[in-house]
Amino acid sequence: MTSTAAAMPISSTQREVLEGVARSSAAAHREVVRAGVLLDAAAGVANTVIADRHGVTAVTVRAWRKAFEVDGLANWGKVAPGRGRKPTISEEKVAEILELTTKTTPEGMTHWSCREMAKRVGVSKDTVQRIWSELGIKPHRVDSFKVSNDPQFTEKVIDVVGLYLNPPEQAVVLCMDEKSQIQALDRTQASLPMVPGRAGTMTHDYKRNGTTTLFAALDVLTGKVIGQCLPRHRHEEFLKFLKTIDREVPKGLEVHLILDNYSTHKHAAIKHWLSSHKRFHLHFTPTSSSWLNQVERWFRDLTEKNLRRGIFGSVPDLIASIEDYLEVNNEDPKPYTWTATAESILTKVAHARAALDTVQSQN
Template sequence: MSAPAPPLVMSDTDREVLAKVARSTSAAHREVIRARVLLAAADGAGNRTIAAEHGISPMTVRAWRSAFATEGLKHWGKVKKGRGRKPSIPSETIAEIVRMTTKVTPKGETHWSTRSLAKELGISHSTVHRVWSELGLKPHRVDTFKVSNDPAFDEKVIDVVGLYLNPPEQAVVLAMDEKSSVQALDRSQASLPMKPGRGATMTHDYKRHGTTTLFAALDVLTGKVIGQCLPKHRHEEFLKFLKTIDREVPDDLDVHLILDNYATHKHAKVKEWTRKHPRFHFHFTPTSASWLNQVERWFRDLTEKNLRRGMFRSVPELIDSIEEYMEANNQDPKPYVWTATAESILAKVARARASLNEQANQN
């Protein structure tokens, strides 16, 4: 009977690299198994024990040990020259995959999967996947957009972008909007914390405890936010928030507010208030162009970093959390850098309109 193999000698650096590969969920399965085998060998496990635990032969274990002892990680993951064939996909097949993906839909369905298209074309689903990956085709995904039909689109874009790129002197530019019906949601069961090898968990269902509306005005120059949570988003609440802005902004500065076209912002009482406060200037974004308002980007960060995974047992608890996020933001504010010129935006929208018109004419 042969003596058991001695523990495989490896450096701390090699052990760290192999441990990462062994835990990987994206590395090739063979490489993950190989890493685990080498780590077990370094811990002193016998070849037959390792082989039995990982479903491979003792000969394979010995070969991997020998290769590592000789070369270490020098040629890790590399295939020896000449081994394996170089797969290629005929250009006609690629063209047909692209045509079917972009021009045709399967019967009764909105888009192809790799397997449904492979079955239709009589090829392997891995071939379809390769072509989609290399060409960036993602039929399972759809991006939402809407080209604005605002008759004053050009003038409004030039006005708003001008404030971003060349703000007036002795003035503050605030991108303002409401995030309405923010829900105080609590999960139906306690969540489990994150631990090595597993992310945090939370139940898919929840309990509703009411809503609030967040009024927020982002200083586009500094990144600071003036915010206020109010029960609703009527013109009464908007007026209350305007008074808050009036108190927060120094009296010697004009206030340029970038707003959407929500009817509340154009209410008669709001217009009356602005006449009595001439330092306030409203600049309206085009209809269906919320992306032009920088505060929407801040709302997205608030949702991702605070609201989406938060658990709130009451509306006051939700408001406290939002205010804490705003306070932390204002202690270390970071403005969003606007780079797109009005000309580039108008050109892009013009191309989108032309594409839509072409598509409509084809239909």
């Protein structure tokens, strides 16, 4: 059981600043540790426990607590007297920048820039950038997400993650999906090769020469990929790919396929085929949860390393290039490492849903 102590008083603004520093990947390691120490102190954790948890001494914990109780964040990051540059930004100014960045936008714009914020609060743009960096704030970036509303979300997550972390014996676990409408793009002019002092070049415009669909199944244990390019992604093509998997996976092994909820995967013809191929077991990811399927990461690598800068005069050229990539991948396959447990995923999703509920209730 974690020992407790008298909780150190802390304001909501101070807590926000400290939590930002504790999460930051850009702040100095010492400051990240110090922020974690102070947050634990505010939670009432005993000094000795805090020291063990963060790898510092109890003397250091007491010193940081005392300094915070006296000065708050006003002297955050200050070095010993007489050494280094003295801080010129007050705690109130840091709090103002945090408040404006996270809860407002400049007039007529979607997010703050360093220059706009500096103009608003009366500091230099470099000061704004430093404060954002220390707090791990990146207003210019936005991450895409969608919280799944699948009523069977929990059951599906537990099922899929269980296959990743505890795969069954005498079986192969394959992450399968289609990458549809891959375009055979040819540039309108010849590209120039990279030379010392100049990057390779290619035209911004292109000619479309048709498309193909790649069906791929990633073996989560070995990293090998069974792949097949087909004209479309109907149930007929999916059935053809299942037969390819059946031929390539050694007899005597069960086949666990992780795939999404696309209607093609549940077609009557597919169900009929599966009824006579008992070794195949389909596991569906929750809706809006493609990130749970490891083959999506392989598709991303394929795009970055082969497709994005490729030049294809025809669909056969495109297919040949994809098949070359598959061959190279399977000569020296490297599986992806999955570490997230079902519990950790469900906890994060629960937090995301709670945050969305809060935002929606305020609108």
